[in-house]
Amino acid sequence: MQRSVTSPTAPTEKTYSELQLAYSHFNDHLFEGQLPHCLITLQREKRTVGYFSAARFATLDGRTTDEIALNPSYFAVVPIIETLQTLVHEMAHLWQEHFGKPGRGRYHNEEWASKMESIGLMPSSTGQPGGMRTGDRMADYAIQNGLFLQACDALLTQHFQLSWYDRFPSEEHVRLGAQSMATQIDARHGTTVPIATNVALANAVHPGGSVRSASLATADGERPSMVNKSNRIKYTCSGCAKFSVWGKPEIELICGKCKSEFVPV
Template sequence: MAATNIDPTTQAYGELQAAFVHYNGALFDGQIPHCLITMQREKRTYGYFSSRRFANRQEKTMTDEIAMNPSYFGVVPLLEILQTLVHEMTHAWQFHCGKPGRRGYHNKEWADKMEAIGLMPSDTGRPGGKKTGEKMADYAIENGPFMQATEALLKTDFRITWFDRHPPAGTEIAAIFGDDEGDDDSGSLIQPLPAGNRSNREKYRCPGCGSQVWGKPGLLILCGNAECKKSAFEAVE
């Protein structure tokens, strides 16, 4: 790939910081203090929150960490990346404004806050799942505050530009920049269809798990959820 003048570090972390600031104002009334956002390839997790993880040597202060796993940035819809960020921001909100449960436990206060901001907690990631527990997923509530805030964010042309070319096993994507190991495109989860009207964004939804994503008109998007078996996202009217 030809070199560009873009600073990848500033761009990648700036995008995550911009999303943090947007959701903090739109969903949490600005109550969450600034934290240090990092990218960590933690196995079997999209992200995590760690309170007071970093210390400032000069000012003798501490700050929280919100970690995002870039291994999944290229294989899940943008909506799921943003859901992960807000999921972890809810942990940050609870740490500063509520009463967190024991380490790793998602309690009722956290679940109630998630639902209030438009993300339904579910241990299965689908309707009907348990709302509290050790390992929790979530799904966006249609027309809820999170979806409204996300629509506003995406109208600014927000994007997650950089992603890990080598995602976890079972979620491989096409080697769109040329692959050193010679893999073909058979594993691609996002493939452009012939050009059409690209002036507006369209909303797509997985018919299996209900995950939603916005993109240019004429995209073929296959769900990365293993249970959905690469179901094609459908355009939402």
């Protein structure tokens, strides 16, 4: 018998219903239910775990809605709390778009940083203590016993989960997962990476593996090249993002301006 496309086990329906549940939960617990609806998408933007885009989508009658995008390449190799941090980080941008004054372009200003702290997330350019609170490229980490972790406790003890994971994260994604501050949070659900706690998932996920690309094509129908024949790769500062260099794989570099690590791009 053919399975109905509206079956609750359909991957698209399952994935987006889980993300919508998380959005609604954090809206209620951290933003007093003030945030309007938005369209959550999955996007593999390079070197981006997520982003917010104001009024990005429109309906046939001219109504608009904001977009929050999450990068699924990280889901299997970072703690689920880290993924939820990304969602709430972008929700803070959505809050500022509707109730505050956003900074220019990608700049994370003081108003945004203060809102993040008030809901239990500490802005940090490095994702670690000591990073800059404002700037163009910002990460964050959970404040111990803050509102965000309390909201996570309420969500994760309701057996919330993400059901579908990208099988081919890069080695860089794995390293970022291992360095996540979420792994240092004690006695809470969601602080270990999914592939470390689920054998079946670990067997299915292949970090750095090859993705079958027979269906990939550009707008004019040409297959894009997937081969990097160079023995050098590009590194960009993870803090100020103002400097880039080329070098051999696995070298370790520190930015002389902001003291952040250079990461592969």
